Amino acid sequence: MDFKASDAIPGPRAEDRLPHTAQAAAKIVIVGGFGVGKTTMVGAVSEIRPLTTEETMTQAGIGVDDNYGSDTKTATTVAMDFGRIRITDQVVLYLFGTPGQERFWFLWNGLFEGALGAVVLVDTRRLEVSYDVMGQLEERGVPFVVAVNSFPDGPRYPVEDLREALDLTPEIPIVECDVRRRASSRDVLLTLMRFLHSMALSGSLV
Template identity: 85%
Template sequence: MDSNASDAVPAIPGPRTGERLPQTAQAAVKIVIVGGFGVGKTTMVGSVSEIRPLTTEETMTQAGIGIDDDYGSETKTATTVAMDFGRISITGKLVLYLFGTPGQERFWFLWNRLFEGALGAVVLVDTRRLDVSFDVMGRLEERGVPFIVAVNSFPDAPRHPIEELRGALDLAPEIPIVECDVRRRASSRDTLLTLMHFLHSLARSGALT
């Protein structure tokens, strides 16, 4: 029996022209963007990704009161519950796949899976609450994932000299710290380039295996 036209399976649209993986791409690297709740991970992935970013944001509800970090909740209405995903071509041959982690502690059980296969990480920090960064960096160190620290430039956040921040975060001298405005594509891209340069230096020294 012939099928009616209405029974036909609709065609699944492919990627838009600008979202196809460049034919020149020779290497792909997994990078994770980590940090506490509300530090700008979703914004960074969205600002720098050359494809439509995949997000898993859900509306924040009363159920999270007393459980989640409520810092900034007066303006933040959604939170990442699984991951953010984006892609950026650093060069014609090198592509980065970006995975943003959920910041709320009750979703941290997802981190280990997201860290698998990651070559490096960007730790986003907010100078108004540096304390939330220690657990993040500790988990990366436990997994052996190299990272850099990016200070997100919130308008009302206090500014400190880089070396003061290094001391406050108890960072080794070789770990780069940069300032970043995650809303700006160029600033986010420069942060990722800093990470790639750091990973390259580790590889040359034999510290990256």
């Protein structure tokens, strides 16, 4: 069969190729409840075109999915989001955003496998949806930091009040962020890497 030139499969963009200086890579998962900003964070911070598996929300999700504060949301992640960012010229992070609805949590097993650490995105309007998420990470032994996504109508709480409400130990970092801003999302990832480094130095990261 003859193929026209236009039928050729396009190769990766130059900016999507892994930098030749990269010497180490780590898998990081971005987790949280439905609509907390996981897809937005991956898209904002990724240096490559992010891979998303969003599908249009349908009437079937009514009464099943928790869509509080997401009345204008028309699509939802059903498998994962994927992106990549260089923290330094030598260190590359592969980012995997998880689906938020509980009915898709069976996919988390594969996404958590091999993860060095995680970011738990929190919406202060519904802190309770974070409990099971953090429980899943603790059960699997995946270290994490908590990032409070700043929604315009979300209440603000002192860090220590949040730590108590989320039942977090003193060493787990809590940071505020705006996942729409690349710099803010990158700062969250840097916080996670510093936390993991401190765990490695103390011998608590295995």
